[in-house]
Amino acid sequence: MINYYYDNSNDSKPFTHQLEANDDTLPPDNALRIAPIFKDGYCPCEQDGKWILVEDNREKTAYNIETKEAVKVDYLGKIKDGFTLLEPFECCKWNGEKWELDEEQKSTFIIKQHQLNIADLLSEANNEIDILNDKIELEIATDGDEKLLKKWKLYRIQLKSIDANKPDIELPIKPV
Known part of the structure; x- marks a missing residue:
């Protein structure tokens, strides 16, 4: 004989374990002498003196x-x-x-990404322009620095003219 135990403290009364039983005793209040059936995705639970299979999604x-x-x-x-x-x-x-x-959510997400991207590119352009202006002002600029300064300023203007509230935009090419 085997006692098949279940958890009395849980409303579903799920199977917990099994132990050898004495032939001349009755099962305890929290056990049956009927073997539970096991099936993937389900847990055997005691109900009205028998085992039923209850959907088991624990840990999912x-x-x-x-x-x-x-x-x-x-x-x-x-x-x-x-x-x-x-x-x-x-x-x-x-x-x-x-x-x-959700097309509306997707469009809003893309627009927000465009706005963040343009803000980052503008910050980069402003930094490059500041450094080039400093080099010119301190008279340590190289031959190509004034041309590069104009390219970065044009790039910054192109970035500022983009309507970032549209899902489809085209970014200007970064100066090199």
């Missing part, structure tokens, strides 16, 4: 369908409403069954 990652926040599943049973096991991707929204590309 679920995603909030509103915020996309990832959480570790720590309970037995189906995934809670408002969550999915499907991993979201950049610029997506939940359509009730799966994640799909």
